[in-house]
Amino acid sequence: MKQTLSRGRFVAGTAGAAALTFGGGRYVIAAPTTSVVFGLNVPQTGPYSDQGTDQLRAYHLAIEQVNAKGGILGMKVTTTEGDTQSKPAVARDGAQRMIERDGAVMITGGSSTGVALAVSALCQEKGVIFMATLTHGDETTNQNCHKHTFRRYNDAYMSAQSLARTLVTKYGTGRWFHITADYAWGHSVYDNITAVVEPKGAKTIKNVLTPFPGTTDFSSALAEAQAAKPDVLVITQFGGDMVKCLNQAAQFGLTKSTKILVPLVDEYMAKGAGENFDGVVSTAPFYYKYHAAKYRGAKAFVDAFTAKYGFPPSNGAECAYADILIYKMAAEKTGSLDPAKIIGVLEGTKFQFTKEQEWYRPEDHQGVNSCMVVEGLPLAERTENGFGYARVLEVHPGEDVVQPLAGLKCKMETA
Amino acid sequence: MTSFSTEGPGADARFLLLGAVALAIFPFALHLVGGYAGLATQILIISVAAIGFNLLLGYAGMLSYGQAMFYGGGGYVAAILLIRTMPNHPNLWLAALGATLVTTLLALAIGAVSVRLYGIYFALLTLAFAQMIFFVVEQAKDWTNGDDGLQSFPNALLPLGPWNLDLRTPLPALPLGPFGNLSDLHLWYVFAAVMLLAVLWFVRTLTRSQFGEVLDAIRENEERSVFVGFNGPAYRLAAFAISGALTGFSGALKAMYDGTVAVDSLGIERSGSFVIYTVVGGVQTLLGPVVGTALIVYLENVLSGVISFWQLIEGLIFVLAIVFLPNGIVGTILRRRHGRRTLARSVKVR
């Protein structure tokens, strides 16, 4: 039977065509029919490839579990993946491909702030939700915040606050020496730490900036540090760079003579540094041993991850896992994949999956959840092949250490 | 001889027509093999820089390892112009022309001191200058935001007659079966295609002009050319400047297309990528750089989502191309068609 073109259909079709033609820059993503596509944009090569690969494991686990329970809104979740190489331009291109070609409705992943900023800008332009995973620099939810970007991970401000609160009684008036990676994250951390400890009397001897990326040789900076004989040495480096710097620091005897602070750590960095991480104080948003003992959701996650992969998850992996569950929760609460609606839910709704009850602030989309201060265990006491690397010194609730709204430089769009 | 040759009277028109048709088909063909519209646009834009590099290497015989300073430089200048001088009326032409002007001047300045060197010394000197520019851009944080790069700068509009076109507008919807939909393409693609054709026409005319012939002669044997009365260094400086202009123009367009620009557009890897694109595609040919860029950028983009060791494949392709296809893809095809007369030898450079 010939299908006649009803008037209603004709009008709808024309309206649709008109909307697409004159819709301008940001346009509606092709309506997904039977599957929901997530874009997993992580560093698989480069200095943060360990972190990126672990995130990928967590994503796969989460999506497997979600699909086993019927997917999201009855639709199966599929993925498209890319390698950011920790380079902003490459990450951006990858995200663009995922959105334009593969129809991704949500982009997630990452291990560097520069990359996060580039992808965040792109996602805002395309109207796609970006669940920024491992980005620690303040800018992601401060100067460079965007309506479509949500960051659950602690930021540099929170880490600095937590570190300082725990340590200031012991080292508050000591002499501090900094070796800082010369880019936005490094500066952010340095500024935050000095802002907290200097008013309490700590003296900053010097801040040596190391070119980023690409520094393999920290000996000049470390030699200076050794000559200065500080009470505290702050090594603001991440991933493979932190491992190199710390190992070289050991050669200069600094790991034995000085208290070393590393603003952010994960299980792979601790393993890479081996015995040199003994006694080093750092922060992390999640530590599987601590959280699995305390929270059922965490235990379920850690057990499932360990069963599937044979070793425990890093804290970046936990954030990746949670990102998927949080998105699912928001989609199901609004009954749609419409980004505007999902944003509405994410702003302020409280949820609990792998940690304590937490939420995203509507003002900047920063996740408000706890930040822990940890100290490296001696090599002999570490468990599970080096993954069990720390003792928890103190856990600071998110509300206590998160950026105050007063000084926030975030000017978020309305849509 | 087929009647549709690109020589003889009306050759230019036929060339442009062929080009337009090819470019019209390109994005849809790309779609079939896992590409996407945005990728097609990027390929066209980056090709312009590769063409600029080829002008230098293939025609002037100069290997520059620092083209990224013009590419990234063009991008940054365009972005800075948009942010600082026209935040309310972002004009694509002005930004692009401003960027091109600056990179041309930069090329003239650097070229003035560099063209007296040859071969590897010239290559290393251009590398050195590129690294210095990289450093300056990284340190001038007030202007360039340092390592974070410039994000979300004003979306430049293209003034055309009475309209101000937003190039991000998609074309009207028209389903094309397995080729996707016409609306996958935006006006950016049309603009990039027009620009590429213009650049190709320009370079084609240039290399066939007297300037091109002299450049050829200088590349082959500069001493003799000097004896005959041509100012070798001057011609090479001109080639360097034109190359810088094209590369800067490309970088500016890319920055405006992306809406962001970061320091990796200035780095050694970027400079190296132009070398790879051009050598694989075919040095000394007009279309070689375009073909090489299309192939490698496509592989980079699509392959990286599938296998993790795609860079190894890229490197292997490069090595295989140098060893087995010294004239590049296009060069080898042309040699087969026209015989040994047309393309004398492989990368003949001093």
Next chain:
Amino acid sequence: MDALFQALLNGLVRGLIYVAIAIGLTIIFGTLRLVNFAHGAFYAIGAYVGLVVAEKVGLIPAFLVAPAAVAVFAILLDRLVLRHFYGKEATSQLLITFGIALVAEETLRLIFGGTTQQYPLPPGLASASTTIGPITYPTYQLLFALGVIVMIVAVWLFLQRTNYGLIVRAGTRDRIMVQLLGGNISQASTVVFALGAALAGLVGAATSPIYDIDPQTGFDFLVPSFVVVVVGGLGSFWGAVLGGLLIGELQAITTLIYAPAADVVIYICMALILLLRPQGLLGESEVIRPA
């Protein structure tokens, strides 16, 4: 003052690494007229082979196996690929060796992964430090510096005292004449190439305990080594030594004053040399005009 002393010592160690790599680069260029961008790959392969051997067997065997393995690789590379590029224009050589460097780096990444690996030094050595006057310095690095100096002397003696060395030195000046006089320059060339590669491989294995390894190591050291060779003079042995020490110290001092400039300062140095004295500090007033 102490800091300056530390910096100078750092610069010395760094400089000696550059010297070791640059010597190989420069004698390869001198005899084979080959611009070898793959030299960094020799360094990286040496580092990784050394890592594997050190983990399985021990440190000293690593230092023996690594250069040998690299030498074998170099000879194969030479026979199969590079032979066809001798005497070609420098830029063809640059391109093919650049391509080989790319492939080598990516293959290493494929085999060993992209993450930084730590070199297993015996624990005593790993944290031992020596006190020299006011400063304390890691013992291993001092031993390393001594080792490189010994190696430089050994190579020098090889060039001065052996027949191969004689052919190499003569071939640097006039390749054709050497062949006419019956010198087996082809064989000597292979020996030289293998030697230069082995040097880089040995340095790769020996340096990795200091800096840790990742696949990009080769390229990281390659570009400064080229700078060193240009500054010292392409083809000049003592030029490589002088250039290496100079660049190493320059980087160390700059790190002390304004660390982010440590990279760019060597490029400025190279640019100045290229513009003012292109043959390098100790190079001969060579042909920089159209060949």
